[in-house]
Amino acid sequence: MRKGLSWFNTTSIALGFAFLYIPIILLVIYSFNASRLVTVWAGFSFHWYVQLFHNQQLLDAAWVTLRVAFLTATIATVLGTMAAITLTRYGRFIGRTLFSGMVYAPLVMPEVITGLSLLLLFVAIGLDRGFWTITLAHITFTMCFVSVVVQSRLVTFDRSLEEAALDLGCTPFRTFFVITLPIILPAVVSGWMLAFTLSLDDLVIASFTTGPGATTLPMRIYSQVRLGVTPEINAACTILIAIVTVVVIIASIMTKRQEMERQKAERLAAAG
Amino acid sequence: MSNGVAEKTQKTIGGIRRKFAPWNDPQAVPLIRYQNVTKRFGEFTAVDNLSLDIYEREFFALLGPSGCGKTTLMRMLAGFEEPTEGMITLAGQNLVGTPPYKRQTNMMFQSYALFPHMSVWDNIAFGLKQDRMEKGAIAARVEEMLKLVKLEKFAKRKPHQLSGGQRQRVALARSLAKRPKVLLLDEPLGALDKKLREETQFELMDIQMELGMTFLIVTHDQEEAMTVADRIAVMNHGKLVQVDQPAVIYEQPNSRYVADFVGDVNILDAKVEALAPGAVTLRAEAAPDMPIRVAQECPAKVGDSVALALRPEKLRVELDPPADPSVNTLTGTIWDIGYLGDLSIYHVELPNGVRVKAAKPNLTRMVERPITWDDKVYVSFTPDAGVVLTS
Numbered sequence: 320m321r322k323g324l325s326w327f328n329t330t331s332i333a334l335g336f337a338f339l340y341i342p343i344i345l346l347v348i349y350s351f352n353a354s355r356l357v358t359v360w361a362g363f364s365f366h367w368y369v370q371l372f373h374n375q376q377l378l379d380a381a382w383v384t385l386r387v388a389f390l391t392a393t394i395a396t397v398l399g400t401m402a403a404i405t406l407t408r409y410g411r412f413i414g415r416t417l418f419s420g421m422v423y424a425p426l427v428m429p430e431v432i433t434g435l436s437l438l439l440l441f442v443a444i445g446l447d448r449g450f451w452t453i454t455l456a457h458i459t460f461t462m463c464f465v466s467v468v469v470q471s472r473l474v475t476f477d478r479s480l481e482e483a484a485l486d487l488g489c490t491p492f493r494t495f496f497v498i499t500l501p502i503i504l505p506a507v508v509s510g511w512m513l514a515f516t517l518s519l520d521d522l523v524i525a526s527f528t529t530g531p532g533a534t535t536l537p538m539r540i541y542s543q544v545r546l547g548v549t550p551e552i553n554a555a556c557t558i559l560i561a562i563v564t565v566v567v568i569i570a571s572i573m574t575k576r577q578e579m580e581r582q583k584a585e586r587l588a589a590a591g
Numbered sequence: 592m593s594n595g596v597a598e599k600t601q602k603t604i605g606g607i608r609r610k611f612a613p614w615n616d617p618q619a620v621p622l623i624r625y626q627n628v629t630k631r632f633g634e635f636t637a638v639d640n641l642s643l644d645i646y647e648r649e650f651f652a653l654l655g656p657s658g659c660g661k662t663t664l665m666r667m668l669a670g671f672e673e674p675t676e677g678m679i680t681l682a683g684q685n686l687v688g689t690p691p692y693k694r695q696t697n698m699m700f701q702s703y704a705l706f707p708h709m710s711v712w713d714n715i716a717f718g719l720k721q722d723r724m725e726k727g728a729i730a731a732r733v734e735e736m737l738k739l740v741k742l743e744k745f746a747k748r749k750p751h752q753l754s755g756g757q758r759q760r761v762a763l764a765r766s767l768a769k770r771p772k773v774l775l776l777d778e779p780l781g782a783l784d785k786k787l788r789e790e791t792q793f794e795l796m797d798i799q800m801e802l803g804m805t806f807l808i809v810t811h812d813q814e815e816a817m818t819v820a821d822r823i824a825v826m827n828h829g830k831l832v833q834v835d836q837p838a839v840i841y842e843q844p845n846s847r848y849v850a851d852f853v854g855d856v857n858i859l860d861a862k863v864e865a866l867a868p869g870a871v872t873l874r875a876e877a878a879p880d881m882p883i884r885v886a887q888e889c890p891a892k893v894g895d896s897v898a899l900a901l902r903p904e905k906l907r908v909e910l911d912p913p914a915d916p917s918v919n920t921l922t923g924t925i926w927d928i929g930y931l932g933d934l935s936i937y938h939v940e941l942p943n944g945v946r947v948k949a950a951k952p953n954l955t956r957m958v959e960r961p962i963t964w965d966d967k968v969y970v971s972f973t974p975d976a977g978v979v980l981t982s
Contacts, residue, residue, distance in 0.1 A: 482671055483704035485691040487718030487769065501708045584752040 343560060350553035357548050367554040377555060380539035383450065384519060387535060391457035392515035398458065399465025399514075400507055406466070407473040425460040426467070433460055434527030441528060448530025456528040457518040464517060465510035472506035512570070516563070611821060613646040620683075622647040622805055623668065623773060628677035630663050630829075637663040638674070639829035645773075650799050650806045652820035654813060656852070660829040661809045665775050668807065669698045682772060692721075697771035701778040703762035705750035711737075711761050712746040718769040736764040739798065756787050763795075767802065774799075776808040780815060792818045813853045817841065825849050841902075846982045850900040857901045857947040858980075863891050871979055873899055877945035878921045886974040891981050898980040905976040906949035908937045910962060913971045920971045923947070925964050935960065939970050 324332075350368075354361030371377060402422050406415070425433055437456045441448055480502065484494040500507070522537040529538065536559075540552055613619040621644035630638040638660045645651045653661040666672045667679060670691030679686045686694060697718065705714050715736050719729045737743045740760035750758055759779065766774055779795070780788045796819050799806045810816050816823045817837040824834040825848070833845045844850035847858060861873040864882060871889040872882050883899065891897050907913070913920055921939075926946055929936035937949045949970060962968060 477702060477704065479700045479702050479704040480706060482669075482691070483698070483700055483706070483765075484717070485671075486669055486696075486698045487765070488692045488721035489717075490692055493721075498706060502706075584749065 346553050347557050347560065350550060350557040352550050352553075355550065357550060357553070367550040368558075370551050371554045371558075374551065376534075377536070377539055377551075380534050380536045381555075383533055384536040387450065387454050387457060387525075388515050388518040390454050391461055391518040392511045394454075395458045395461040395514040396465050396507060396511040399462040399510055400469045400503075402462065402466045403469035403473055407470055407476075422466055423463050426463045428460075430460075430521075430523040431527075434524040437524070438527045448528060449533040452528045452530065453525050453533055453535065456524050457514075457521060460521075460524060461514035461517045464513050465507075468510040468513060469503060469506050472503045476503065509570075512566070611648070613649070614644070614822065619646055621645060622649075622682055623807070624678075624680045625664070626678045626680070628664075628667065628674045628679060630660070630667060630672060631675045636829050638667070640677070641829065641831060643824060643831060643834065645805065645807065647805055648803055650796065650819055650821045651808070652816035652823045653807070653809045653826060654811070654816040654823050654853070655826035656811060659826040661811075661826050662777060664826075665698075665777060665807060665809050668694075668773065669696050669775055670694045695772040696775055697766040697769055697773075698775040698777060699762050699766040699779050701781055703750075703758050703782075705758055705761055705765070707750055710747050710749055711742060711753070714750070714761055715765045715768050718765065722769065732768055736768050739767070739801075740764045755782055756791070759783060759791065763798075767798070767804075770802075771804070773805045773807055776806060778810055779808065781810075781812075788815070789818075795819055817853070823853075825852060827852075843978060844900060844980065847898055847900070847980050850978065850980060855903050855948065855950075857903065857906070859899045859901065859945070859947070861897055861899050861979075863889065863893050863895045863897055866891075866893055870974070873897065873979065875899060877941045877943055877947075879943075881919070881921060883919045883977070884917075884974045885977050885979050887979055889979050889981075891979070895981070900978045900980055901947070901972060901976060903936065903948040903950040904934075905972055906947065907971045908939060908949045908951060908962060908968050909971065910966060910968060912969050918971045918973050919977075920969050921947075922967065922969055925962060925966045925968055928960065928962075928964065930960075937962065937968070939968060941970075 349357060349360075351363050351365070352360055353364035353366060402418075406419050406422070409415075434456070437452075437459065438448075441452050441455075446452055476499070480498055481494050484498045485491065489497065520537055521535075522541055525535045525538055529535070534542075536555075540555060543549065543552055623643075623645040625641055625643040628638055628641050629636065641660075641664070643664075653664060655661045663672055667674050668681070668686070670686070670689060670693075674687060681695065706717065709717065712733055715733045716729050719732055724732075733746075734743075737746055740763055742757060742760055742764065745753060745757060745761075750761065753761065759782070763779070776795075780791055783791060792815060795806070806819075808816070808819060817840075820837060822834060823837055823840050825832045825840060827848055833840060833849045835843075840849060840853050844853065850856045850858065859875045859877050861875040861883065863871060864874045865872040866889060869886060869888060871885050871887060871891075873885060875881070875883055885899065889897070908925075921941055923939040923941045925937055926940040927938040929938070932953070934950045934952055937951060938946050939949060940946050947970060
């Protein structure tokens with residue numbers, strides 16, 4: 320980057336950051352408010368965090384959400400990766416266009432429609448709504464994201480690597496696990512993380528497909544906010560933000576370190 | 592290499608190379624046989640009813656422009672493509688239907704295809720591990736391979752920490768590690784610069800002799816094919832045009848296509864004027880007032896249109912007419928001169944506008960060329976310099 324920013328650039332950056340982060344910063348600040356009233360500052364306190372960890376309902380909801388997100392991300396990653404491989408590898412087959420259209424439909428489909436149609440399906444086949452229906456619904460709508468991420472990696476994958484493995488006596492099945500998968504693993508992992516976060520903060524589809532006894536954290540927060548915003552909710556949100564921030568920072572450090580190592584290696588190689 | 596031992600090995604290799612000619616021996620059993628092999632991709636015929644025998648310990652080159660089917664021919668031997676028709680046998684066994692991982696061939700890929708997530712050591716050991724070879728034996732073989740390609744110090748590195756030349760060696764070591772019956776090399780030196788490529792060509796030949804293996808190389812670089820191969824197959828449009836030793840391909844091409852593809856050549860259209868045993872007299876369109884004698888049996892008849900192929904280095908360009916009346920002499924003017932350092936290429940325009948190239952080694956250090964632009968010159972060549980081509 321060049322040194323010195325023009326006043327125009329400075330202003331746009333400041334405005335951009337303000338637009339993005341002022342609401343979040345406000346929320347974080349008020350989560351440490353001693354007062355019960357959300358908009359009146361009455362000194363610093365951890366009171367609402369203590370309170371939060373005694374709120375069994377919120378804790379239960381968080382546990383449900385984590386389980387749903389974990390299961391969803393894992394299954395969606397397996398299915399999405401399989402779909403990506405099929406779409407990139409098996410050139411033309413009957414129904415390919417239909418298949419790729421179907422895989423990517425949830426990407427552009429309004430959530431309300433996805434949620435409603437899944438609800439109708441679950442009712443029609445007589446499936447008891449609850450934990451498993453939310454998980455199924457989340458798999459349906461996150462799989463396409465995994466598929467997109469993995470497919471973009473596979474497009475640039477050098478097929479001769481697989482051919483080399485076959486040539487050296489490795490069966491196609493083993494080749495996938497010892498050659499293909501390790502090489503595309505970063506894409507698969509980011510697919511998993513994407514699916515995990517998407518499932519974690521989904522409200523609409525979860526609301527449609529849930530049943531008694533399965534309330535996710537976003538649903539719980541939403542229903543409590545309808546009765547008025549409490550500092551407790553602020554505290555819960557602050558914790559969520561902290562978790563997401565930490566994960567994102569770790570991920571970016573990892574990428575950065577990989578990039579640096581690669582550059583170092585290239586310099587080494589160039590030197591002979 | 593300057594020590595005595597190395598020189599001695601070189602001599603032995605030379606001796607073996609000179610005597611090696613199983614293709615002339617009717618008793619010899621080919622290692623690889625392509626029998627009436629055809630490969631079609633949809634409408635496109637990549638390999639067209641082709642038959643070819645390759646013998647054990649042979650260094651065989653498939654040469655041709657891109658799209659001529661040479662890579663497809665090799666990939667069918669590796670098992671990545673199945674022939675549409677015909678049979679391929681390796682050591683008497685029919686390979687059609689055998690998947691690549693069950694074939695005793697190994698391939699060195701054009702992109703090297705090194706596994707990026709494995710060290711050099713693991714890359715070389717990969718094939719051996721697939722065979723469930725014993726650990727100690729794997730280690731011994733990998734060390735041996737590393738030594739062969741002189742990469743002992745790099746065993747722990749990952750492929751991206753190596754230079755292009757080093758990667759190429761790892762790829763070679765990996766494909767040799769399993770001691771395949773045939774090593775397939777797909778444009779193996781394409782990514783290297785010229786100097787390194789030339790060095791590596793000789794190394795490849797040495798390795799092939801040392802291991803006594805059969806090598807099949809695919810290349811579009813005719814110099815590379817000429818350097819390394821015992822025999823070359825020149826391909827065009829999925830067919831073999833000529834299969835022979837490099838010197839035969841170069842000196843006695845069987846068609847315009849081969850003459851033109853391999854090396855530099857002047858091709859003059861001509862008509863057969865007279866035929867005698869072991870000799871033919873031509874009348875070239877480019878020099879109608881001068882009969883050209885060629886010492887060659889010619890299958891054509893008097894009056895047939897043929898082509899005379901003349902390599903530039905076999906033409907002499909002089910300011911004075913040659914003293915020997917038996918050589919063929921054409922007259923022309925210097926149209927352009929290409930100075931390459933070791934050679935000068937003279938482009939001579941014949942009276943009716945056809946240009947021929949003559950190469951002259953620069954034997955002495957001279958900044959000023961004695962022959963220069965627009966000079967009237969005599970282009971002469973002996974009767975055994977040219978080749979009459981009928982196709």
